[in-house]
Each structure stands twice: as structure tokens, then as C-alpha cells.
Amino acid sequence: MNRNKFKKIAKEVISFEIKSLQKLRTSIDKNFNKALTAITNCRKGKIILSGVGKSGIIAKKISSTLSSVGTPSFFVDASACSHGDLGQISSNDVLILISNSGESAELKNIIQHANRNKDIILIGIVSKKNSLLYKNSDIKILLPEVREAGPGNIIPTSSTVMQLAIGDALAISTMKQKNFGEKEFKKFHPSGSIGAKLKTVEDLMLKGKKIPFIKENTKMRVALKIITKKKLGVLIVQNNSKKTNGIITDGQIRRFSEKEGNLDNFKVKDVMTKNPISINKDVLAAKALSLMNSKRITSLCVHKNKIINKTIGIIHIHNILENNIQ
Secondary structure, three states: OHHHHHHHHHHHHHHHHHHHHHHHHHOOHHHHHHHHHHOOOOOOOEEEEEEOHHHHHHHHHHHHHHHHHHOOOEEOOOHHHOOOOOHHOOOOEEEEEEEOOOOHHHHHHHHHHHHHHOOEEEEEOOOOOOOOOHHOOEEEEEOEEEEEHHHHHHHHHHHHHHHHHHHHHHHHHHHHHHOOOOOHHHHHHOOHHHHHHOOHHHHHHHHHOOOOOEOOOEEHHHHHHHHHHHHHHHHHHOOHHOOOOEEEEHHHHHHHHHHHHOOOOHHHHHHOOEEOOOOEEOOHHHHHHHHHHHHHHEEEEEOOOOOOOOOEEEEHHHHHHHHOOO
8 A cells, every 4th residue: 555545544534533523513502501510510529530442531531631720520430330439429529421322331330320319410422312321411412423434434533533622622611611721720730841831930030139139339340249159140230229220241241341441430320221121920931031032131130010120030041941941
């Protein structure tokens, strides 16, 4: 089989799955809203997902996504529920069962358990309207019947793509309903590339005694000693009211020295750049890096709220790059 034929097969598979998602999009109805309400109103109980086979794998993924966006949930193995794990499902829980056919034998005991306990809300995500799962669900999310990609219409492909998509839709909807934003998301993703992307200026800035402050009337011979000691190549200049009104860099000092010669008789305010660029502490570090690159500078003053002339920290380009932020 030549390579062009493989490319054709790949495109056909993707086309099948795109068509399934298009059908899913048009099938969304009021039951989606009911499911969303049940999930977001679940405060006394737990959000539990289960499924069999490929649907079970999808259920695990949806559970993980829900947990990562502020809705704690967990996956229960359907087979294990027939051997004691039904005890994990109790009153006030929201139980989400995912099945293409809705007739998987492993789900029957879970469905019966949920029906016996009227305080459990059963959400069925299923493609067969006459199935056991559909008939016994409190909230019925009916996925459109679609043709599976591949020979024989038997390999779970288009159907599992729809299951995954409806799970993502529920997760993002609950996220927005709960006003779960970047700050909250960051708490659950402290490491890895996502954690790096969500780090703010406040997470990386130097603060307290590490900020290289200097008074505007200080002699430059003293400033030279301080900038050498702090090892940041920059000084934040303050007036007598402790308001930031300037900044000095080692490059600036060299250029001024080449022009004026000996600096001993100059004061800091004679050399500094007035009104230095400052950034809010809550801005993403990646945005701070972009600002530094565009302005061709290596440090930024950091402020809180809108009080730009009150510096609470300093962020250096090295702080950002050391954290693998690009």
C-alpha cells in the first residue's frame, strides 16, 4: 500500500469524525443545561463517572478535566462496582454514565443501584434511545447515531470523539458557571508547561530587601558600590516620599561615564531615566517577557493595582527565563 493511500485513509477517518461532531453540535438541547445545573449544584455529594471499554477511558479523561477546572470528580471502574465498589456511590452524588449502546452488562448493576437511591442523580450519555441507560437516566444526553470510521462500522471512533467532546463541553461550561479563571486553574497546575504559562509577575519577582532601591540624591560613587553588590545591573530610584521616579542600569552608567568622565560629583537623579516602565504584579510573566523584548530592556518595576509609582518588586529577564517561560 503506497503512502498516498495512507494519507487518504487518514483524511477519511478525520472526515467521519468531523461529521459526527457537526451532528453533535446540532443535537445539543435543554438536557445539556440540566446536566450542567446538576453538576454545578452538587455540593453535598460527589461527581462520579463510569463507562466500559473505550467509553470508560473517555469517562476517566472527562473526570480528570472536571477536577482540573474546579469540579472535583473521580472515575469508578464499572466491573469493580459488581464486587464492592458500588459503596463509593451514595446519596446526593451525581453519577455520569457513558455508553454508546447503553446496554453494557457491566453498567446494569450501577444503574439499578442509582435507581434504588432516589437521591442519586443519574446522567446518561448514550446514543441509543431504546437502551437501558437512556430509559433509566434522570437526565438524558442523547448523542446522535453516526457511522464509525474504518471497515464494518464497528471500531469506536466517531462515537468516542462525540463522547469526549460532550465531556469537554460540560467541563468548560461548569468552569465558566463557577467563574473558574486563570488564577484558580494555576493552583491545580503548579508544574509543567501549563504551570509555567500561568506564572504571574508576582510569582517570580524579587521583593523586600532584594529590591535594589536607592535615593535620588545619593552620590554616584555610592550607587556604583550598591549596583555591584546587588548583582542585578539595575537600581530603582526613589524620592524622599519613597515614590519611584527613576531607574539606573549598568549600561546607562557606562554610557554616562563615557560622556561625562568621572561620576563622583554626580547624583543618582542626574544619571537616572525618569518614569521607569512598571508592570502590574498580576500580569502573566510571559507578557512581562514580551514587554521587555519589545522595549529592549532586562528589568521591570512591579506595582500593585494602579499605583505605578509605588514599587513592590522587580522582575529581571533572568527570573523569567530560568522558569522556562517563553
